[in-house]
Amino acid sequence: MNQKAGDKDISTEERIMEAARVVFTRKGFAATRTRDIAEEAGINLALLNYYFRSKEKLFAQIMQEKVQLMFGLVFPIVTDESLSIEQKIEKIANGYIDLLLQNPDLPIFVLSEVRNNPERFAQSLNIAEVMASSSLVKQLQERRPDIHPYQLMTSIMGMLVFPFVSKPILFPGNDEQTDVMFAMLMEERKKLIPQWIDAVLNC
Amino acid sequence: MNQKAGDKDISTEERIMEAARVVFTRKGFAATRTRDIAEEAGINLALLNYYFRSKEKLFAQIMQEKVQLMFGLVFPIVTDESLSIEQKIEKIANGYIDLLLQNPDLPIFVLSEVRNNPERFAQSLNIAEVMASSSLVKQLQERRPDIHPYQLMTSIMGMLVFPFVSKPILFPGNDEQTDVMFAMLMEERKKLIPQWIDAVLNC
DNA sequence: AATTATTTTAATCAATTGATTAAAAAACTT
DNA sequence: AAGTTTTTTAATCAATTGATTAAAATAATT
Numbered sequence: 001m002n003q004k005a006g007d008k009d010i011s012t013e014e015r016i017m018e019a020a021r022v023v024f025t026r027k028g029f030a031a032t033r034t035r036d037i038a039e040e041a042g043i044n045l046a047l048l049n050y051y052f053r054s055k056e057k058l059f060a061q062i063m064q065e066k067v068q069l070m071f072g073l074v075f076p077i078v079t080d081e082s083l084s085i086e087q088k089i090e091k092i093a094n095g096y097i098d099l100l101l102q103n104p105d106l107p108i109f110v111l112s113e114v115r116n117n118p119e120r121f122a123q124s125l126n127i128a129e130v131m132a133s134s135s136l137v138k139q140l141q142e143r144r145p146d147i148h149p150y151q152l153m154t155s156i157m158g159m160l161v162f163p164f165v166s167k168p169i170l171f172p173g174n175d176e177q178t179d180v181m182f183a184m185l186m187e188e189r190k191k192l193i194p195q196w197i198d199a200v201l202n203c
Numbered sequence: 204m205n206q207k208a209g210d211k212d213i214s215t216e217e218r219i220m221e222a223a224r225v226v227f228t229r230k231g232f233a234a235t236r237t238r239d240i241a242e243e244a245g246i247n248l249a250l251l252n253y254y255f256r257s258k259e260k261l262f263a264q265i266m267q268e269k270v271q272l273m274f275g276l277v278f279p280i281v282t283d284e285s286l287s288i289e290q291k292i293e294k295i296a297n298g299y300i301d302l303l304l305q306n307p308d309l310p311i312f313v314l315s316e317v318r319n320n321p322e323r324f325a326q327s328l329n330i331a332e333v334m335a336s337s338s339l340v341k342q343l344q345e346r347r348p349d350i351h352p353y354q355l356m357t358s359i360m361g362m363l364v365f366p367f368v369s370k371p372i373l374f375p376g377n378d379e380q381t382d383v384m385f386a387m388l389m390e391e392r393k394k395l396i397p398q399w400i401d402a403v404l405n406c
Numbered sequence: 407a408a409t410t411a412t413t414t415t416a417a418t419c420a421a422t423t424g425a426t427t428a429a430a431a432a433a434c435t436t
Numbered sequence: 437a438a439g440t441t442t443t444t445t446a447a448t449c450a451a452t453t454g455a456t457t458a459a460a461a462t463a464a465t466t
Contacts, residue, residue: 012413031233031319034454044415049455105318111368112315115308116234118371128373150388151395154373158365163357165314165368168321170331170357185353192354199406200399215443237424247445252425 013051015041017061024062025109029116063113070110071127073099078136085139086198089156093193096160097186107161144201152197159193216254218244220264227265228312232319266316273313274330276302281339288342289401292359296396299363300389310364347404355400362396 010018019041023032034055038045052058073095077088100106114121131137137149163170163186171182213221222244226235237258241248255261280286280294303309317324334340340352366373366389374385 027319028231028233028315030231033452035452045454046416046456047414050413053455055454108311108315108318111372112231112311115311115368115371116230118375118377121372121375126375128375148388148391150373151392154366154369155362155396155399157369158361158363159358160361161365162361165318166357166360168318169314169324170353172321172324172329172331174321185351188351189354193358195406196358196403199402203398203402236422238422248424249426249446250444253443256425258424 012043012047016043016048016051016058020058020062021065024059025066025103025105028109029059029113063110066106066110067121069099069103070106075130078131078134081135083135085136085143085201086194088136088139089197090194092156093160094190097190100161100164101183101186104164104167106164108165111165147201152200155200156193156197159189159196163189215246215250219246219251219254219261223261223265224268227262228269228306228308231312232262232316266313269309269313270324272302272306273309278333281334281337284338286338288339288346288404289397291339292400293397295359296363297393300393303364303367304386304389307367307370309367311368314368350404355403358403359396359400362392362399366392 016037019037023036023040027036032055034048035045037058038048041048048055048058052061074092077083077091077095080088083091131149131153140147140149140152163182167182171178173179219240222240226239226243230239235258237251238248240261241251244251251258251261255264276298277295280291280298283291286294334352334356343350343352343355366385370385374381376382
């Protein structure tokens, strides 16, 4: 064993990672100072560079995790040939809302960091291609050839993501009550979005 | 007259403002250096502080403009008692998509800056209140009392905004062709969103 | 217990960055 | 034209920030 410092038996490296997750996702890369992370982790600043070499390298790891978290959910669902369109949408809505309730500032973080550094993620994320050959697109093509898959997908994703990215504006409170109210609306939304997309697909 | 420097007859102050608009909206407050703005404006760095006192003060002006741009459009429409729900939604969709086509990174900018500094905009933007007493909410209450106004509004706004915030990911190209394709999809979307919301309201 | 390797710390560096200052340049007033 | 005010510039400051270093503390190995 190799347990010297601090509380618990989590490694120093993992404490830094966890602190970096918190600070980076809350403030973004540019506004985050390595000293913020060190303080949040309760470690000496030099340790951060000892374990991760640089702010950029540490950020790259966190970013990879977050991108995976953000997009890892949809791919298996849209490519699952055993599910109907309706089933896919229901699974995406449920999975995404649960995910976002636990990681409210995940979308704003990922979207704004990608915008700030588009070339960095240009090749790694060609979602468009994966999407184009997915089972969902084939099913939609058969059922509603007049609807462009992009229009449907961005509508579903927009309906899912927007309440979370706009929460600081539309739900400015930080108290317990505000969060409970918000969570209830999101639970209702799990059912609402599949219903509404059904209405769209049958109109 | 007072025209000394540079090209055209726009004032130095306005050149700095315009440069600040460009750089702040593209990179966000934290990642923007005052030297970036000075260079973009083609002026000496000291001039920025001469005219605007500080980076924060300059940013506050730009931010106010952008918030106004982002939300100024919806209020007159949702409170207009002479319009039906359908007409309101059509106006919002048309107006917003045109606005966002001309200001693609407006939403990510506003949303991420508000998140980075929520307390700053807490009181100035209580959209929830204005919304609650709007004509749109009354009409919805009458027509579909089972639909919570928040659910409908976030869905519409999400469908409008998401293509733009996700453009760096879903439309990674920066070439002319990519932008034309994107613009065409957005033009189609102007009609699509009202149709789809109609389907929802009648389901 | 002595030695070696690993982890942690305090101190510091060099570069960046927002801001200021004093002087020069330009515009305006008389 | 002379004097005054406004605008612009070059140089510089002080604080911040990412990163390094050398030494200390701890853990592992023999």
